[in-house]
Amino acid sequence: MSAVDLARLQFASTTSFHFLFVLLTLGLVTLLVVMQTRFTITGAAVHERMTRFWGRIYVINYALGIVTGIVMEFQFGLNWSGLATYAGDVFGAPLAMETLVAFFLESTFLGLWIFGWGRLNRWLHLALLYLTALTAFASAFWIMAANGFLQNPVGYRVDGNVLRLDDFGALLTNPAFTSALTHVVFAAITAGGVFMTGISAYHFIKRTPEVDFFRRSLRMGVVTTALATPALIGAGFAQFPVIARYQPDKTEAAPWIGAPLGFMILIGMGLTMISWLTLPLLVKDAVIRMRFPLYLMVIGIPFPFVAAIFGWMFREIGRQPWLIYGLLRTEDAVSHVDASQILLSLVVFTFLFLALACVDWALIARAVRRGPDVAPAPVSPMVVTL
Amino acid sequence: METLWLTVLGVLTVGYFALAGFDYGSGLLLALPRRYVSSHRKRDETYRLVTPFFLGNEVWLVAAIGVLFAAFPRLEGELLSGAHSTFTLLLAGLVLFMAAVQLRLWWWLVFTGALMVSVGWGLFLAHLLHAPWPVALVMPVLFAVHGWVFQTRRWKLFPVTALLCALPIPLAFSSIDVTGLMAHDDTLGLLAWVAVPIIPLVVLAQWSIVAISSR
Numbered sequence: 001m002s003a004v005d006l007a008r009l010q011f012a013s014t015t016s017f018h019f020l021f022v023l024l025t026l027g028l029v030t031l032l033v034v035m036q037t038r039f040t041i042t043g044a045a046v047h048e049r050m051t052r053f054w055g056r057i058y059v060i061n062y063a064l065g066i067v068t069g070i071v072m073e074f075q076f077g078l079n080w081s082g083l084a085t086y087a088g089d090v091f092g093a094p095l096a097m098e099t100l101v102a103f104f105l106e107s108t109f110l111g112l113w114i115f116g117w118g119r120l121n122r123w124l125h126l127a128l129l130y131l132t133a134l135t136a137f138a139s140a141f142w143i144m145a146a147n148g149f150l151q152n153p154v155g156y157r158v159d160g161n162v163l164r165l166d167d168f169g170a171l172l173t174n175p176a177f178t179s180a181l182t183h184v185v186f187a188a189i190t191a192g193g194v195f196m197t198g199i200s201a202y203h204f205i206k207r208t209p210e211v212d213f214f215r216r217s218l219r220m221g222v223v224t225t226a227l228a229t230p231a232l233i234g235a236g237f238a239q240f241p242v243i244a245r246y247q248p249d250k251t252e253a254a255p256w257i258g259a260p261l262g263f264m265i266l267i268g269m270g271l272t273m274i275s276w277l278t279l280p281l282l283v284k285d286a287v288i289r290m291r292f293p294l295y296l297m298v299i300g301i302p303f304p305f306v307a308a309i310f311g312w313m314f315r316e317i318g319r320q321p322w323l324i325y326g327l328l329r330t331e332d333a334v335s336h337v338d339a340s341q342i343l344l345s346l347v348v349f350t351f352l353f354l355a356l357a358c359v360d361w362a363l364i365a366r367a368v369r370r371g372p373d374v375a376p377a378p379v380s381p382m383v384v385t386l
Numbered sequence: 387m388e389t390l391w392l393t394v395l396g397v398l399t400v401g402y403f404a405l406a407g408f409d410y411g412s413g414l415l416l417a418l419p420r421r422y423v424s425s426h427r428k429r430d431e432t433y434r435l436v437t438p439f440f441l442g443n444e445v446w447l448v449a450a451i452g453v454l455f456a457a458f459p460r461l462e463g464e465l466l467s468g469a470h471s472t473f474t475l476l477l478a479g480l481v482l483f484m485a486a487v488q489l490r491l492w493w494w495l496v497f498t499g500a501l502m503v504s505v506g507w508g509l510f511l512a513h514l515l516h517a518p519w520p521v522a523l524v525m526p527v528l529f530a531v532h533g534w535v536f537q538t539r540r541w542k543l544f545p546v547t548a549l550l551c552a553l554p555i556p557l558a559f560s561s562i563d564v565t566g567l568m569a570h571d572d573t574l575g576l577l578a579w580v581a582v583p584i585i586p587l588v589v590l591a592q593w594s595i596v597a598i599s600s601r
Contacts, residue, residue, distance in 0.1 A: 076462075076463075077451070077467060078467050084459040085460055097580060100453070100577075115598045345474040
């Protein structure tokens with residue numbers, strides 16, 4: 001394989017792993033906001049316990065996902081130096097906004113939220129979670145703005161052999177950005193809803209004594225999925241006219257590219273239908289007493305994640321052979337680095353991320369099996385003390 | 387603009403190394419028999435002390451690389467890809483260190499992660515200075531000393547060792563002539579409005595984390 005192929009494979013692998021963590025982070029933080037708001041207003045213990053239990057899973061996932069993001073960011077410079085050289089002035093602006101406005105602040109607010117448990121005024125503590133969620137979504141906003149520029153470059157002028165930033169506002173009203181952002185945000189909320197539904201169902205299968213706790217969680221998961229999926233599908237289909245206009249050859253970029261797209265749509269439609277069929281069954285907990293749907297809910301957990309990876313494959317592979325559509329070819333952007341060096345980093349990071357994903361899964365599974373606390377325990381970033 | 391952005395980059399880099407130095411240093415000290423790290427005997431205590439700082443340091447690194455990309459686009463790619471395998475070592479160490487500390491895996495895994503990161507920064511320092519590779523050992527030694535000062539709570543020495551960890555890379559970096567490698571003023575002006583107010587905000591918030599958690 002050439003350096004370009006290896007670098008592309010590495011980018012695909014890093015992005016996919018990173019995105020799995022991101023989806024769950026964004027989905028869970030949205031649900032946490034609802035739970036903690038209810039706790040802060042009502043003061044009811046069940047909402048506090050829910051915030052703790054789901055918050056712990058959120059923190060585990062965030063803490064391990066953070067490192068995939070670091071590698072992701074370095075990768076632009078390591079393997080794709082041609083991108084910064086040519087378009088750093090334009091593409092770099094939203095990327096730097098993401099690291100400064102979003103990630104830098106998000107981690108700090110989250111740190112305050114974690115260490116502030118029981119030590120801060122509860123309204124202040126709630127405000128910290130709102131800020132964490134807000135900056136998490138700001139992260140998605142800037143990353144999608146940067147990606148939108150690669151799909152449909154706007155707001156630049158050519159100056160010699162580099163691009164200059166001409167109109168920052170154009171980057172933010174880019175049609176390749178706006179509809180995709182809505183799509184990604186609702187995909188994350190769907191992933192959170194399906195995850196919460198599945199975990200709660202697992203506890204009912206195991207005949208949990210925490211009936212009230214998981215009943216509320218299961219309802220919240222189902223309702224969230226039912227509300228998010230129509231918006232998700234709407235924002236998905238809204239992208240086809242945009243694609244037809246700006247990337248007419250997208251569906252011909254690879255002969256098999258229609259397959260992931262088809263599977264993604266199928267999963268999205270399936271989740272919408274199932275969640276809406278489940279809604280009436282929430283009455284008098286019919287869905288829990290029937291038991292059979294509980295197994296389907298557990299099996300359903302990976303589907304939003306698989307669909308999300310398929311969606312990215314369509315969006316990113318469909319852009320080829322361009323890195324910046326119509327302006328910079330992928331093969332011209334790759335760093336002048338020996339293929340063997342890229343191979344080494346590909347092998348090392350794929351192995352490490354695979355291990356990290358397994359560890360994430362194992363730790364979340366352990367936290368799930370332990371169930372909610374009977375006695376209050378601290379929510380700590382050090383996973384082992386959780 | 388040039389001075390402003392070199393200052394921003396410098397502050398972020400110094401912030402990272404000052405915060406991360408005792409993290410990695412504490413990891414390196416795990417290899418020593420406990421009695422040399424005098425004030426406490428158990429490894430758990432080592433981990434407990436670094437906890438409040440744990441999520442705090444890597445964000446400075448991420449912010450620094452973000453600024454490097456946007457403000458110095460013609461430099462970022464050449465700088466990173468020019469030391470490709472060094473960064474593979476460093477980042478692999480970072481992943482290993484963060485995962486191993488959080489999971490409290492075997493101490494030698496934490497140690498290996500810390501060693502990979504610090505030797506990685508050392509190799510990068512040698513690369514920047516065009517110096518022979520043994521220069522790389524400077525960074526693990528400085529980190530270990532800083533970690534020892536932190537673990538034994540010698541707070542008077544702490545600012546000194548923090549500076550010793552923080553300065554080598556920015557100083558070596560300052561030998562690079564950035565003329566013509568920076569972004570256009572249109573990009574820089576826009577980003578300045580964001581970068582300048584955010585840094586003090588993060589410092590304040592991170593200081594609060596440490597203050598709250600030691601209460």
